[in-house]
Amino acid sequence: MANGFETEDDGDDRGLLSDRIRNALTDEIATGTLAAGAALDEQQLADRFGASRTPVREALRQLAAGGLVELRARRGGVVARMTPERIMEMFETVAEIEAVCVRLAAYRMTPLERSHLIELHDLSEPIVEAGNFDAYDSLNRQFHEAIYHATHNSFLAEQAIAVRNRLNAFRRTQLRQGERLRRSRDEHETIMQAIAEGDGEMASRRMRAHMLNAATSLSRFIETNKPGGV
Amino acid sequence: MANGFETEDDGDDRGLLSDRIRNALTDEIATGTLAAGAALDEQQLADRFGASRTPVREALRQLAAGGLVELRARRGGVVARMTPERIMEMFETVAEIEAVCVRLAAYRMTPLERSHLIELHDLSEPIVEAGNFDAYDSLNRQFHEAIYHATHNSFLAEQAIAVRNRLNAFRRTQLRQGERLRRSRDEHETIMQAIAEGDGEMASRRMRAHMLNAATSLSRFIETNKPGGV
DNA sequence: CGCATCGCATTTGCATACACAATCGCTCGA
């Protein structure tokens, strides 16, 4: 097959082909390029990535293990189709896990980690003013991951990141709504205060509320833009 | 290869070969038949299961996605090698997730679910008296899974089960220690009381303590039977 | 005209073949 390239001028063909395909598919699902419910034909994907079916299959299996795609035996795979109920369940789960993380983090974070978190939070102020959604999204992610890290429980942090990534496909558009950006930052502010006071329980409750606010916001968005069958 | 059997008298060759291999390997890792750190040679496994490398590879990828095995690129796979620190992190994570589950469950469970939980708990009394470890282990699992279910959040329940299964490989022997069986049931008792009173926060704190007690018990076990390099 | 059944096409699941990377052992040199 089109395997004739030995040159690496593309610069992105390091690593395993199956991993690259997996990452690419993950991105495409998360960004919505591959809509929920879309059929995933192995040969078709193989052609698209200029590979054979073997690495495509391995990528699909991994994605299925992560829950991003559903594989029905001998009937091919589809991008995991989420009901609104399921999405809300995922949001609640993320909210609870985040709440756990911030409680542990409040009790365990080092001064260095605390200052890093404050720095991230401060950086977001001008970005909110400018209404830069993408930049805030990135910073928001860093903020939450800094909290995961500060739990000093890398397994928990991995779980949190995994669940959060899985939700990403639906979280994407939520921040674009009106004043949600400002309110998100305000909520971060109150969480930071609780952390500063060393009150993990308070930080936990506020984080849970913060995540559920985001869920409510997304829920309204889904109701408004309700499509046919998804 | 030895593919000549069309007869299904064996009775266990339904479903996908890769799935059967995955399940078999999961069991072997969970039961310790495959020790942590053991190398997983694809051809060797293929021979052992009477299959080719393809389904074995797919099984390994899925296990890697679940965290049970580690796959280093072009260097093969090994059964995930856990440090004591990592195991404790996993225990803490399970404890926190269980605490979340029982809090939600306390607020949401139906009378039917509550009575089912009570029934399971009552069933364990004579089993503890008899010191039947395996039976208690099974009932214990059902008890916890009934709580997951009662959260009425199937995604959270799935996550809880997944993390719990991942820990199973190391939890196995923990209950065999002395009076841990009796104490485990007593702790369940206090959790049940909090649930009965509708106090989710209390149930949550007690569940966390319950799980961390189990972790401590296992920790002692690990210290006692410390092997060479794991 | 509607429904069931048979046959075909498509696609997955598995086997096999091949290429390259990593490791191990050897030899050679200091």
Next chain:
DNA sequence: TCGAGCGATTGTGTATGCAAATGCGATGCG
């Protein structure tokens, strides 16, 4: 004697081929 360089071997990563199963369409029957 020890270390470095180099080749052989082992095993992973990928491609391709083949068989079985599923879904769909056509055809025949009621």
